[in-house]
Amino acid sequence: EPDHGDIDKLLAMIEEAKKPLVLVGGGVIRSKGAVPEFRRFFEKLGAPVTSTIMGGGACPGNHPLFTGMVGMHGSHASNIATTRCDLLIAIGCRFSDRVATDPATFAKQAKIVHIDIDRAEIDKNVLTYHHIIGDARRALELLNARLPAHDYSEWKEWVFSHQEVPRKKDENLHPQEILETIQDVTDGDAIIATDVGQHQMWCAQYYHFSRPGQFITSGGFGTMGFGLGAAMGSAVGNPGKVVVQCTGDGCFRMNCHELCTAEHYNIPVITV
Numbered sequence: 001e002p003d004h005g006d007i008d009k010l011l012a013m014i015e016e017a018k019k020p021l022v023l024v025g026g027g028v029i030r031s032k033g034a035v036p037e038f039r040r041f042f043e044k045l046g047a048p049v050t051s052t053i054m055g056g057g058a059c060p061g062n063h064p065l066f067t068g069m070v071g072m073h074g075s076h077a078s079n080i081a082t083t084r085c086d087l088l089i090a091i092g093c094r095f096s097d098r099v100a101t102d103p104a105t106f107a108k109q110a111k112i113v114h115i116d117i118d119r120a121e122i123d124k125n126v127l128t129y130h131h132i133i134g135d136a137r138r139a140l141e142l143l144n145a146r147l148p149a150h151d152y153s154e155w156k157e158w159v160f161s162h163q164e165v166p167r168k169k170d171e172n173l174h175p176q177e178i179l180e181t182i183q184d185v186t187d188g189d190a191i192i193a194t195d196v197g198q199h200q201m202w203c204a205q206y207y208h209f210s211r212p213g214q215f216i217t218s219g220g221f222g223t224m225g226f227g228l229g230a231a232m233g234s235a236v237g238n239p240g241k242v243v244v245q246c247t248g249d250g251c252f253r254m255n256c257h258e259l260c261t262a263e264h265y266n267i268p269v270i271t272v
Contacts, residue, residue, distance in 0.1 A: 002134030007142045009130055010113055013087055014147070019155045020047040021085035023070060026054030026219065027092020027116060028136050029212045037140035038091065046150045048159045050078040052093050053204050056215040061208025062188075067159060071099040073201040077162045082107050091115045092136045095125040096220050103127075115139050175199070178272065179206040182244055190214075190242040193231035195251030196222035203246050225254030231269045232262055245271045
């Protein structure tokens with residue numbers, strides 16, 4: 001159970017903030033029932049939301065408050081919001097080196113609040129101003145029960161003015177177009193499994209995940225060859241859903257012999 005005094009302190013900090021930013025990590029995906037509470041939280045707060053790669057799907061990719069992924073491979077809007085926010089509320093993330101490339105200067109202007117179930121993660125990579133130890137769902141429930149609606153129109157307008165301009169189409173075929181086409185022909189409902197590398201980052205950047213469990217990737221424990229087995233498991237566990245393995249040539253060769261398994265058991269996986 002989160003300390004209720006710690007919840008009180010965060011609510012007071014929210015009242016004082018002028019430029020809050022919410023960062024969601026894989027802990028919100030893992031915590032049973034946390035995603036609906038998380039969506040209630042950031043919509044009540046009305047602040048921009050960014051995510052780690054493992055937090056993909058906690059906030060729908062096409063949500064008007066979503067700035068995209070943060071960090072080394074993240075969007076310009078997410079990263080500039082991190083440098084300018086005055087309050088950063090991080091839920092269920094560990095501030096890996098892909099998110100906080102330089103921990104000493106990460107969100108330097110902000111008071112960082114870390115909500116996590118694992119006490120060992122607190123102040124491990126990034127020093128925090130305040131923290132709440134506990135399950136993400138329960139912490140969000142307690143916050144939602146008392147959080148009034150907020151509006152940060154000027155701050156949001158400034159953050160979203162830094163979104164990238166969509167690429168102009170030319171004679172070349174770009175990864176972004178391939179992923180956008182997969183999104184279109186599946187109505188954004190496909191499960192995407194990846195290996196590790198640039199294709200993994202393109203998926204995180206350009207496919208708009210709308211729910212937990214839609215993006216299957218090995219993240220910080222990244223391993224080449226993960227994607228095909230993960231895709232087969234996703235197809236078996238979600239009959240009727242389109243499952244696409246997005247991979248690179250090196251990763252594909254690591255585990256392509258398992259195409260025999262997919263063929264033998266007639267598992268419908270599409271490999272791109």
